[in-house]
Structures are given as structure tokens and as C-alpha cells.
Amino acid sequence: MSESEGLDFYHSSSVGRHNRLSAWFFGPNGENSSLLGDVLLDIMKRTVTARKNIYDKDPDFITAEIQESKEYQREKMVLSERLQALSENLQRGTVPFWSPRYNAHMASDTSMPALLSYISTALFNPNNISPEAAPLTSELEVKAGIDICHMLGFSVSDEPSKPWGHITCGGSVANMEAVWAARNLKFYPLSLFKAMGDAQPLEFIRNSFEVTLCNDKTRKLFKDCSTWELLNLKPETILEIPYRLEEEYDIAAEALTGFMHPFLVQTVGRHALESEFEITKNPVQLITTATKHYSFPKGCALAGIGSANLVSIPVDVSARMDILELDRHLNNCLEGRQAVYAVVAIMGSTDHGAVDPLAEICNLRRSYQLRGMSFVIHADGAWGGYFASLLRSPNSRRSTILSSPPTGQLVPERHLSDYVTRQFKALDQVDSVTVDPHKSGYVPFPAGGLCYRDGRMRYQLTWFNPSGHGSGDPDMNLSVFGIEGSKPGAAAAAVWLSNLMLGLDRDGYGMLLAQAKFGSLKMYSHLATMDMGSNSLIVVPLVMLPAERENASAQDVIAQKEKLIARIRDNRNENITEDDLRFASNFGSDLSINSFACNFRIDEQVNADIAEANDLNQRIYERLSMTRPGDKVPPVIIMLTEVNQNAYGKCAEELKRRLGLIGKEDLKILVNCVMSPFPTTSNFTKTIATEFRKVAEDVIQNYSLFRNRVTSARFYFIMQGTDPVHLVLLPSFHVENHRRQLILTCKLSRGVPSTYLAAQIQEPKSPLILYNKHDLTLEDLLKGEFEADIIRGFPRNSGDEAPVPVIVKNLHVTILKVIKNHRLNSRFLDISPPRLSIFYLYGTPKQLHIEHALLVDKNVQLTSNRVTLSFDGREAITSDELSKGLVAVFSDMHERTFLPVVPPRTPSSFKCGKSHRVLIYQDPTSANTAGPGLFDRLLSAELIGTGSLTLGDMTIADSTTINVDPWRLSDDGQTGGHKERPYRLKNNEYGATHEMYRRLDRRTLWDSLTEGMEDDYYASYTKVNN
Incomplete structure (x- = not known):
């Protein structure tokens, strides 16, 4: 068969392109194992031949006699056993990134050309620190860099300004090098x-x-x-x-x-x-966007720029850099004579796949250069770089064989949108680009890359003249042009061969990524329509539908979703036409990452609480991820990230609005990254989407609804004072029934006060707890009267052997006054704690009590009974002042030093008998005033006086009850089920036992590899010798 006849076998028929692509991978189920095995065997044979032939006159150093010795056989057996144990643990403890069900990080099955060339080269172990250690792979690295430069659109020539690129261990190091180069150039x-x-x-x-x-x-x-x-x-x-x-x-x-x-x-x-040069007052800045990778603050720190001089430009609603905000900031820099090292454009953000408006950034640079200000432009294409292959025409030989695919192909190919195409075409104007072959290049880790449009920029990083370092071509001394010294030549070989085999054009990597992009579109169509017909689940992609972007009516949005279902989601691949793909050209993310968030309805009402939406997304992620060795492999694997309100601004606000959420808190969202070209075959994307929906619905039914549904329940109150009695609710941020800061004044039934007083006198430091005898809703309880019991000490876990002693039974409680009734849902809380600790002060002039104002979540309940207040230069507090409401600001308790709290920790200064300096203000809020911002104007309230407040005998500092989540995993890894469990877990019992479970899980897997190694060694020795 001639070469052209052989290549004709891969002709781009409706199925042929996908068939050709299928030869590039081991396969989700190891379908190409025979091909992989044959090549690995051939690699081994060739490596042996190479070792024998280079110095063919040398004797064998590991003789047959040595190989037959007992010591040799023992080591051989131990090696086999340890490798078998490692292999078994890898099977149980490794994320199956090769499966189409893996939709989390930017990882996928690696291409076989890359994998096999890596293995083949690793057997020779070349070190690309210099040509002396790796003559061939150093050259391959330079070739791979030039090939990637060409893919990016850089003009490859023989001019001194010709482009140049090299391989790094990852995009993080490449970005750091780019920051370093920009600083040195400036x-x-x-x-x-x-x-x-x-x-x-x-x-x-x-x-x-x-x-x-x-x-x-x-x-x-x-x-x-x-x-x-x-x-x-x-x-x-x-x-x-x-x-x-x-x-x-x-x-x-x-x-x-x-x-x-x-x-x-x-x-x-x-x-x-x-x-x-007198520029310390206006230090030079590096400008990037809110979606920046963490390597940029790292790079600024390492380069001595300082992260304080790293400016993050806000993003628009699609998580792209807001070009108007960039223009505004650059203009401020120009007017303030503050120079700029570089503007960084993200060509596919890590969490959203969003592509920044690079073409507009380049236009801005030209306009500012005319006004006297210039800077480097760096493109972070760690994720998106290889998508530039979609713009490159195939070489002449392949183009005659692999023509553009007709419609009806097995896997449709989705190309770049007009917006993204425009941005990628502008890559030829930037100064440097980060590219990660180990992401969208499907190459094994570690393999990043950095390319310069003008290769002379690499000399900004050298410490000495490369021509004097070693011998041969100075450009092969790769270690002098970057951060790394030693690095594997195998990575360079893997990148080079994968680029060569697949091709850096639209019939190679472009075809592969176009099919992945179609898979991403298919998944987007499921996510965007998933909540249609659901009574409880709400799913909102970060990227809006075109109708939503145009502010169309709700009916028009639904109509567009229905078209998306018919033309893309439920349409078989072979029936999708070019017109269908044109219809969907503006749907979904810029590349192949779908960011989205879930919310829920409860009794037909949309949840508005961000903390509860975060809890839902967190739990979905925990069910659909593997984070510890031994974790059960979930049906689908996704990623979790966070949309920071301050960083994302209107993007975060718009996403919350579409979810029906209210508040300024950060939002947890889920990420679906599609790299595999296989999930749309046999409509497998539907299977993935169905598995996700099952888990999301299950979490809502078994957790979200039970956390947030108001039910009849038992409420526990700390009792304070005797005349009258005050009740302070034990609150919980995790149970709707108990999300309340509630302080009551009440009267107990006849005869009870004396029994209660005797109990107080008997153990004054031990809290007495009152609870309603019959389950009630909180609103029913607040109607005025209820029956109750009193116990000594906090309620215990249901599994405790000894019951809590009941002090008084069957008493009648009458509520006289509601002092405070503040809701603790996240939308009613502040984002940040106050500078100083604020307490509600109430009671009578003879019996004063305090309760810590719960203004933020992850808080601590601080309660003290019968405190002593001594004013500076005025008489004692009056009943009239107390009746109007007072707050005590502890000037020596700095709230931000102990919040957010980590249970069971509490502030050490809040102890019985401890005195604090206080400022007493008239309470500017009423009993039912809703937050946030309850005390934003406290300093403008009337100051009653200053003085010293001494905590009473019964002083409680508790961070466990209020923060513990009763539906978290139990010690055996099972869920708590539907029923609300006792919500007090003393001494953070759950956290301690679950952490022990996690440690045990890790230890067991490690021990299978290492524990008893010495015993195994001698057992093997005995076995061999006997």
C-alpha cells in the first residue's frame, strides 16, 4: 500500500475524522490496549538494542549468575509485590481523568503519541538543562516551541526578532517567567x-x-x-x-x-x-483581571513587584475583562504618571473558560502609545492556547486528504465564535503567550510553555551570555532562559511528537478541540434546560442564553430553551446540521468549560439565602468528587470554585440575581470542563447530565429542604436572672428553625421560681436550660405561652448513656417581652465582623445580663448572667434606659481577631469574673430590625457612658452548637438521613471523629505499600532461601 493510499484510509468522511482521532488515545475503557502494548514492547526492545549497540564490546555487568542468585530473586519478588500494591492502590485512589465522566480539572486522557514518546524518552532520562545532558531533546524542545509559536500566529522567520518558545514544567512557571521578563524589560x-x-x-x-x-x-x-x-x-x-x-x-x-x-x-x-529615578511614590503596576491565575500574585511576589502592585480589572457579566474599566484604569495611570509593566489577557480562564477582549486590549495599547504610555501585553493561554489551532490551515499534504467535514459526522465540530476568533487572531500582536501542552495539548504532566513573539525577549532573563555556557548552539542552553534548571527531556519529546502527529491546525488539534467544544455545548444545553419541569432544582449557567443577554421576556427565554433542546440537546449527532450549529454559535462558554450554580425551591418559593445555595453546591461537589485515597468513584466528577463578590462585581451580582439569591456574600459554583471527544457519541452526554441531576435532586431532598423547612421542633433557651427570667435561644446557622437570635423576658408558673432559684444557688456556674415540652414552630412559641421543662447543662447527643437531669417539669411559660428577634439567614448578616465586640445589655438595674450580637456567620455565642457594670463618673443604669434598649461595646475585645471562629475555639478573655472596658450606647435598633448593617450607625447613637463590666458567675462561650452542621457525614461515612438529628455535638465531636476517619483512610492505603516492609523483606528472604 502506498503512503497516500494509507493516508486515504483516514479520509475525512462523516465518520472518518472521528475514527482517525480515536487512534490517538488509549481509550476510556482501554480499547486501544493492544496498540499501546505492542508499541510499549517495541520501545522496550529498541531501548535494549540501543544499550547493547552503543558500546558493543563491553561485557555484561549484570550476569546470568547474578540474576539467578537468591538476593537478586528476593529483590525481584519484592519489587513485583510493591509495584502490584502500588498499581492496586492507583486503581482505587486515582481520579479516572481518562473517562468522559471526568468533567472537573483541565485533565483528560493523554494522547498516545505524547504518552509513548514520554515513556520512550524517560528510559534515556535526558536532562534539558543543557545540550551536554540532552543534545536531542534540547533540540526537540526548541522545535516544539517554534511549532507552537507558529500555531499562535507568530511570524516565523530568520530575522533577529523571530519568535522563540520553550517548555516549562507548567503554566504557573511560564506566567512567572513572563512577569519576570516584563519587569526586567521595563x-x-x-x-x-x-x-x-x-x-x-x-x-x-x-x-x-x-x-x-x-x-x-x-x-x-x-x-x-x-x-x-x-x-x-x-x-x-x-x-x-x-x-x-x-x-x-x-x-x-x-x-x-x-x-x-x-x-x-x-x-x-x-x-x-x-x-x-524617583518613582517610589508611583510604583510600576502589573495589570490583569479578576479571573487571573494564582501564578500572577506568586510571580509578582517572586519578582519583588509585590502583589499590592498587581491590579485586577473587574469583569463583565460573562467573566471577561471589562475593557471600559481597563481603559479607565490606564487613563488614571497616564494622568498620574504611573507606569505599567504589562497588561495580562486571560485566553480561557481556569474556572470559566472566558476569553478576555485581547483585540481591544491591543487597540488600547496602540492608542496609549500615541499618548506616551507603553507596556507589554502577555496572554495567559495556559488553557486556551491550543485552541488557536482551530484558526490554522492544514499543511498542503494533509489538506488534500482531510478536507472540511460534511454535515452528518459522527461527532459535530464546533468552531470558535466570532468574538473568540477575533481575540485569538490578535495573538500575533502580543509580546508573550503562556501555553500548557499538559492541558489542551493532551500531553502528560509536566509540560507548560512560554512563547515570545520577539525571541530576543528571552535574553532579559539570562544571567550571563549563553554563548559562553557549554558548547554548540547557544540557543540550546535552555536553562539560562528561564526559571528552571534541570527538567525532563521526556516532556519536550512528548510535546514535539504529539504536535507533529496530531498537527497544530484545524485538522489536528483543531479537530480534537472542536469535538470537545461540541461536547461542551451539548452539556451546556443540558445545564441550561435542566430545571425545566423540576419542582425543586434550579440550574443557572454563568454564561447567559442569548435571549437573556438581550433582556428578552421570560416567555422568549423559555422558547429559546425549547429550541436548544430540539436542535442540540435531544438531537442525535448525525441529524445536527450546519444550520443547527450556526443557531448555537453564541450559546455556552468561549471555550469548553461550563461554570454554573444550583439553587432550590422549597414549597414553590425560591431560596434567597446565598449560604444555603453554597451549601447545596458544596454538597453536590462532595458527592461528585474524589479528594481522598479510597473515596468511592462517583458517577460524574466535577469541580467547585468560588465567585468572589469583590473581585467579580457585576458578574457575581447578575449570576445571583438569575439564581434568585440576595446578598453580598461570595458564591460557590460548579465547573464542568469537557476535554474528551467521546461523550456525545451514543448520546452519552445525556447519561452524564442525568447522573448529575440525580445527585443534585437527592441533595436537595435529603439536605436542603430539611435544613430550610420550618417545622415544629424543640427549642433550647439559656435561663438568666430570676426577677424576671430571661431566655436566650441556643441558635444554629445550619437549621432554619434555629436561625434566630432570640432574647425573651418571661414569667414562670406559680411556685416554679423558687425551685429554679434554689437550683441556681446550688450550682451558680452551671447553666439551666429551658425547652418547650411539646414540639412547636418558633412563631407558635412566640404567640405568648407554652409548656416547658428545665434541665441542668446543655442537651446531649442522643447516643449518650446518661440523660440530662431534669430540674423542673411541666412548668407554664408566659412571654412578657421580645427583646431581640433577629434572623440569622446569610442575607440578614454582615459580610465582615465589626472591629469591636458588641453585646446586647438587658435586664433590670439589679440583674443585668449580656448576649453577644451575632452580626456575621461562623460566630460564637457569648452569654453572661448577672454582670456588674461600673460607670465612669455617673450613676448606675436606670430602668428607663434599659427599657429603651442598650448595647455594650467591649473596647478591649477585637472581634476580627477571633472571627470567623473555628469550633470549639472561643475568645479566652470571655471568662467568669473577667472585667472589660465598655462603651454603653442606646440601641439604635428595634427588637425586630433586620440586618445586615444593624450597627453601621452605632457611633452616631447616644452614648450613655463608659465604664467597666465584670462578667457574672454563669458565663458561657460556645462556638460548637451554633456552627455544627447536623447533616454532615457520620463516622462511617454515611449521611445523616432525612430526620433532623440532635444539633448539639459537644466539643466538636463530629469534626474530631471525622478527621480521625480521614487520617485512618490515608494511613491504611499508605501502609499497604510501606507498613511491615522489614518483615515482608525477611519473609521474602526466607521464602527464597527455603
């Missing part, structure tokens, strides 16, 4: 200015060396440029300087390196240059 002109100073090595050129400013109009002597002008030269202008100095003044590169070294920012540090 300060290079200042360093050169110093090198031209009096008696300095380049003094002789200062009266003749000219430079063109960034407006492309003004040319002036370099020495006459202002600091602002030097900080804003174009990147290409700076990169051209060493070449101009060699051409115009015959200054060799080696000499220039020596001349510049004492003045470079790498040598003297940023602060020295900023101080000398």
Missing part, C-alpha cells in the same frame, strides 16, 4: 541610562545614541529622555537596543553584558532603581 532603559553616566563604560555613546519614543513621532537623545519616557519605550524598541549598539558602535554582545551587569534590576533590585 527597567532596562533605566539601567542603560546609568551605564551612560559619567565615567561609566557607555559614557562615550550618550551624546549620539538616539531612541524613538513610543508615539513613533519623537526621536531624541537617549540621555535627554525623562524617566517617564524611558519607562514607556515600546518593547520592540528596547529589544532592538543591544543590536543597534553592536551595529552602530561595534559593541559586542559579550562586552555589553559585562557593561550592563552592575546596573541591571537583576543585580541591584527594583527598589534601588525606583529610588534613584
